[in-house]
Amino acid sequence: MPVRREYLIKRALLLVLVIFGVILITFFITRIIPARPELLWVGPHATIEQIEKARKFLHLDEPYHIQFLYYIRDLLTGNWGISWRTKTPVINDIKTHLPATLELIVFAFIIAIGIGIPLGVLAALKKYSIVDHFIRIFTVSGASVPVFWLALIAQLVLSNWLGVFPSAKRVDEEIVIETGFNPVTGFYLLDSLVQGNMPVFTSVIR
Secondary structure, three states: OOHHHHHHHHHHHHHHHHHHHHHHHHHHHHHHOOOOHHHHHHOOOOOHHHHHHHHHHOOOOOOHHHHHHHHHHHHHHOOOOEOOOOOOEHHHHHHHHHHHHHHHHHHHHHHHHHHHHHHHHHHHHOOOOHHHHHHHHHHHHHHHOOHHHHHHHHHHHHHHHOOOOOOOOOOOHHHHHHHOOOOOOOOHHHHHHHOOOHHHHHHHHO
């Protein structure tokens, strides 16, 4: 068997094990944390009978291994259930929020490349200089700081203090109403470009 083929098979098997491990950990974390999902499902004023019905509906009255089998079955068949918070199908929530997430990822990637490559080239050209040391400190510090903490600080400074960016919402609703923007794909940047709606495009970038 060629080395490359054997390597690909090993990596594929490892990927399957990693995915299964993530699924297993996710399942047991949601069961171990005492969140009482049946109470979230029926609300704070539900009767005992309603709570029991919710437990049966969510298979929470079954042993853990049976619950896990239901979990795997639903995951593989695309039946990801109903959100305990929004009471809507999870797949619909994903479809609603996925475009915004992908747009955020793309822009983060563009910014990372736009900053990282020039700094790397500059550090290579100014090797062992003050500029090189400064760039090293800057990059190591950026890699060491937890991303979620850095994001919160950036939001606090740029949105709450300086007002450069909005702290919430993908687009200014007033601009949407004024321009008659009609999202089609859910990707606001793409939709606004196709429609030639630059005010919305600018608002989404912000």
